[in-house]
Amino acid sequence: MGYRSTFITDEWDFNFSNSFFDKYKERYNFGINNSLPISSKAEYKRYWDNIEVDIVNELKKQNSEHRIVGVYLHEDGLITRVIFTKDGVEDDCLDIESV
Secondary structure (H helix, E strand, C coil), X not given: CCCEEEEEECCCCCECCHHHHHHHCCCEEEECCCEEEEEXXXXXXXXXXXXXXXXXXXXXXXXXXXXXXXXXXXXXXXXXXXXXXXCEEEEEEEECCCC
């Protein structure tokens, strides 16, 4: 089975390309017109697909200075916050028992 998580992003005015949407529409929910937020339809392993790299590439293609904040809710109760920018991905893990 492996270490599974659900994923969701924040919401603001950002639309993904049709190719991005077509690649991920079976596994992720999108806002209206291929927009944010993105949320997983089921639990998946974090690196099951290339969504993180592809989100960064979408920000690069659109030359967006904004960031997209995402959260992974892991099956063991840990939470990983991920920040996507056109320069890459930053993440940190939060243990909710110590917060």
